[in-house]
Amino acid sequence: QDMGGLCTCCRPQLPKDTSIKHHGNAMLEAVPVNHIPIVSSTIDINTATEEDLMTLPTVGRVVAHNIVEYRRKIGGFRKVEDLVLVNGIGAGKLGKMRKEIHVSESWNKLFGMQSLPSRVNINTAAAETICNISELSEDTAAKIIEYRAKNGPFHHINDLVEPANIIDITTLLRIKSKIATSDILSHSRQPSAASERCRNGSANNFPGFGPECIPSNRPKTLIPSAVYEGRPVVRIATWNLQQCSLDKAKNPGIKEVVCMTILENGIKILAVQELADKDALDEFVNELNNPTLPNIERLRPYSTWKSSVSSTAAGKMYQGSEYSGFLWDNSVVDLYSSALLEKTKEQKEFTRRPFLGYFKVCKVDLILVNLHMKAVGHFAFDHDMKRLGEEIKKLPEVLEALHERVPEEKDVFILGDFNLDPDAEDFDVLRKRKYRSLVPASVPTNISRKNMKGSRCYDNIWVSQSAAALYTSKWQVVRNGLTNPWIPDGWSWGGVASDHCPVWCQVFVDQD
Known part of the structure; x- marks a missing residue:
C-alpha cells in the first residue's frame, strides 16, 4: 500500500445507540420503515474521495486515483462489479474489498429514473447542431451529413465507426450518450431497450458496463481450407x-x-x-x-x-x-x-x-x-x-x-x-x-x-x-x-x- 494510505480500521464506525435497544418496538411503530435512514459503514464508490478509497484493502494512492478518474469518465458506477474495469483492479482485488463497498440505492435510481438529456439525431440534425457536441468538429459534422446523403440514414450510432469510418471507437464512447438515430430516442425519458441490455447484460453473458455496449466488428475473412494442392x-x-x-x-x-x-x-x-x-x-x-x-x-x-x-x-x-x-x-x-x-x-x-x-x-x-x-x-x-x-x-x-x-x-x-x-x-x-x-x-x-x-x-x-x-x-x-x-x-x-x-x-x- 502506498505511503500515506489509511488502513481499514481508521474508517469511522457507526456509534452504538443503546436507546434503540430499549425502545426499539416503539420506534418501529412510530416511524415507517421506508423513512428510516440507512447509514452504512461501507464505502459508496460513487461518492468516495481518494482518501476514502485508500482505506480499502489493497488500494493505494495510484489505484484510488484510477478509480476516481474512471468514475468521472463513465459518469458513475452502476454496480460494484464495474470496478473490475479500473486499471489496477482485477477480480482478485475486487473480491478482497467487495464486503466493504457499495453503490447507493439512490444512485441506482438516478440511473434508472432520471430524465435523459436531449440527444442529437445524427440523421436529421444540421451541421451547426452536430458541432454543439464538443468532441465533434465542423469537418466531422460535414462528413456525417455527406455520408447520410449518399448512403441513407444511420441505422445505429456504431455506424459512425464502421462502416462510415468517420470517428474512432474512443470518440464514440465519449459521445454515445449525446447522439441518437431517431427522434424517439432523442427525447425519450425512459431508457431504451439497447441501453437496458448494456446496463443489465444480454443473453450472451455480457457484463453490463463500459464499452461492451458497443458491438465488436471482426474483419471479413475466408476460413482457410484444410486441403492445399489436393493434400x-x-x-x-x-x-x-x-x-x-x-x-x-x-x-x-x-x-x-x-x-x-x-x-x-x-x-x-x-x-x-x-x-x-x-x-x-x-x-x-x-x-x-x-x-x-x-x-x-x-x-x-x-x-x-x-x-x-x-x-x-x-x-x-x-x-x-x-x-x-x-x-x-x-x-x-x-x-x-x-x-x-x-x-x-x-x-x-x-x-x-x-x-x-x-x-x-x-x-x-x-x-x-x-x-x-x-x-x-x-x-x-x-x-x-x-x-x-x-x-x-x-x-x-x-x-x-x-x-x-x-x-x-x-x-x-x-x-x-x-x-x-x-x-x-x-x-x-x-x-x-x-x-x-x-x-x-x-x-x-x-x-x-x-x-x-x-x-x-x-x-x-x-x-x-x-x-x-x-x-x-x-x-x-x-x-x-x-x-x-x-x-x-x-x-x-x-x-x-x-x-x-x-x-x-x-x-x-x-x-x-
Missing part, C-alpha cells in the same frame, strides 16, 4: 499473449480476439508464451468448446479443443511466474506428451525453460519446442544481449535432448518469442544444423496502438530440414483483428490483445 494441411502457430493472467483471459475482448484469430486463420496447434496463471488457457478452451460471445458462436467450431500447460513455471516474469502452453484442435491433433526441458547439473538454466510438445497430426508426428528467450531491457542492454546470445547458443543442447528422447523423430519446429531477429549471428548454431526461419527479419511481429505496423521481428518459427519437406511455403504474421473495443488501452478502449502478433505456418500432414 491435407494444418496450421501451426505461436503467440506471446503478454502477461496473460486469468483475469486478462476472462476479459471478453481478449477472449474474442484470441479465439476468433485461431478460428479465422484455421490454426490447429498454438504454442503460447507468457501465461501468468496456469488456468488462463482454459478460458480460451472453454470459449471454443462452448461459445458465449456472438462472433465465436457464429463460427462455432464442430470440434473439441484441448490444452496443456507446463506443470511448473517455465521461469520468472515481472516478479511473478511464467507458464508455457499448447492449445490444439483435438479432432485433428493428438498430443502424445508435453514437458518442460529437464536441466542437467552441467547446464546453465534458461531464463524460461523450453516447453516440449510431441504431437500426432493425421499421419505425421511433430515435435514442437515452445520458447520464450531472454528479453532485452533498456537499462541493462549489453548484459541482456549477452545473456540472450548465451541462451541461443544453448539451443543445440535442446536438440540433443530431443534426439535422446525420440531419436527417430526428425520433424522439429522451434517456435516462440526469440526477442531477436533471425538474421543475427547468434542463430548460426541453428543454421549449421540445417534449420531455417520462416519469418524474414524485415517482417515485424510486434504491435501496439501507436504503431500497428510494428517495428521488430521477435517471433518466429524455425523448422528442421526434415520438417521443411512438410512446409507448404505458406506463413503469415497475423496483424488484423487483434484489437477490440472491450480491451482497455490506457484510459481509453480498443486496445490490442498483446504486444505480439501471432505467427503461423502451414504444413502437409498426409505422409511422414
